Amino acid sequence: MPAAPDLSITLDVKDALRARATERADQAAGGVAATALRWLAHLAVLADEARPALTDVARTANEPMPFAVAAAQVAGLTYDCWRDSTAVDCLTRLVTTDGDADAWFALGQARLVDALEANDRDTCVGGLRATLECFDNAANNGEQRPDARMYGHAIRFVTEWAADATPEMLDGHRIDAHTALQEYMLGGKSLPDQPMWVRPRYEVETAWIELVQRMHIATDAAPVGAAWYDSAVAIGALADVYRAANSFRPRRATDVPGATAFPDLVAPTLTAPFVEQSQRISFVERWLRDTDEPDAEAFAQLVRERCERVVPPKRRPSGPTRR
Numbered sequence: 316m317p318a319a320p321d322l323s324i325t326l327d328v329k330d331a332l333r334a335r336a337t338e339r340a341d342q343a344a345g346g347v348a349a350t351a352l353r354w355l356a357h358l359a360v361l362a363d364e365a366r367p368a369l370t371d372v373a374r375t376a377n378e379p380m381p382f383a384v385a386a387a388q389v390a391g392l393t394y395d396c397w398r399d400s401t402a403v404d405c406l407t408r409l410v411t412t413d414g415d416a417d418a419w420f421a422l423g424q425a426r427l428v429d430a431l432e433a434n435d436r437d438t439c440v441g442g443l444r445a446t447l448e449c450f451d452n453a454a455n456n457g458e459q460r461p462d463a464r465m466y467g468h469a470i471r472f473v474t475e476w477a478a479d480a481t482p483e484m485l486d487g488h489r490i491d492a493h494t495a496l497q498e499y500m501l502g503g504k505s506l507p508d509q510p511m512w513v514r515p516r517y518e519v520e521t522a523w524i525e526l527v528q529r530m531h532i533a534t535d536a537a538p539v540g541a542a543w544y545d546s547a548v549a550i551g552a553l554a555d556v557y558r559a560a561n562s563f564r565p566r567r568a569t570d571v572p573g574a575t576a577f578p579d580l581v582a583p584t585l586t587a588p589f590v591e592q593s594q595r596i597s598f599v600e601r602w603l604r605d606t607d608e609p610d611a612e613a614f615a616q617l618v619r620e621r622c623e624r625v626v627p628p629k630r631r632p633s634g635p636t637r638r
Contacts, residue, residue, distance in 0.1 A: 329362075329364065329365040330368070332352075332354055333355060336351040345381060349385035349386075353388070356389040356392055360392075369389065370399060373393060373405045374404075380412075382414075383417075384414040386409060387409050390402040390421055394424075394428065402425065406418050406425065407422070410422065416452075419456060419463075423449030427470075430446065430577075436580055439579070451467055454467060461496070461502065462495070465495035465499060468492035469488070469526070472485055473526065473581075475488070476581070477580050479584060489528070492524060493524055529556045532555070533553050533556050536549040536552045547602050551602065551608070553585045554614035556581055557581065558613075560578045586621040596618060602615075
């Protein structure tokens with residue numbers, strides 16, 4: 316299939332794939348229909364003209380494997396790219412079929428996207444926790460599939476870290492998330508073997524592990540008392556967490572970051588040392604002068620703004636202006 320098909324080719328291929336994807340009289344035909352559905356999804360990502368055909372097939376996707384598995388994967392893509400509510404309806408039906416593990420996983424991905432696009436911190440936290448049911452069911456029904464376990468442990472780490480859990484409470488989730496990601500990367504298909512519309516998942520899942528690792532480093536690097544005078548490592552680690560949180564792209568089919576509440580989820584913990592003792596802002600300013608990190612100023616500004624909310628800046632007394 317060409318990378319950018321012209322309209323006439325798109326319409327012909329779309330109709331052929333839709334027809335083939337609806338022919339599922341037996342398991343053998345269902346296997347061919349599953350392949351047709353995946354190619355239809357590939358075409359829909361490249362050309363909007365194919366999207367209605369993809370939606371039509373998704374509305375009736377409640378078949379046994381292997382078509383149910385393909386339908387769950389494609390429904391997840393449909394919601395991920397276009398926020399089509401039909402996809403969530405499809406996944407809700409599919410969790411009771413032979414494709415239940417893939418359906419639960421894709422439903423978790425859909426809820427995760429909603430959480431990352433939340434407008435406030437509480438909604439974001441609630442949305443992240445709502446994904447855990449899906450990822451846990453995906454792991455339990457899918458022979459402990461490592462990608463579902465990775466998301467479950469990573470999200471538990473993030474939400475508990477934001478709730479000021481101790482390093483000892485978090486370490487199990489960090490280790491298990493990293494182990495699960497390694498199993499997923501080593502045991503799954505290599506990246507070139509994946510369809511174009513699946514490949515961004517690898518980048519997203521690596522980003523989750525990076526965030527967890529950065530949070531762990533920041534916790535371990537936190538100095539106490541007078542040690543804050545030499546705090547460049549700790550401040551750099553906190554800034555790395557903030558950068559990682561801002562790198563998430565809810566719409567993984569695009570290059571535009573859109574997570575708004577998610578950085579706010581981690582901000583209170585990141586800035587707490589400076590809010591508690593505002594004189595530590597001077598250490599941030601010194602770190603800012605010495606670092607060459609491209610996003611350093613954004614983190615420094617976050618610290619300044621949150622400290623000003625708690626401790627308003629001192630105002631000069633009103634009086635006659637000196638000339």
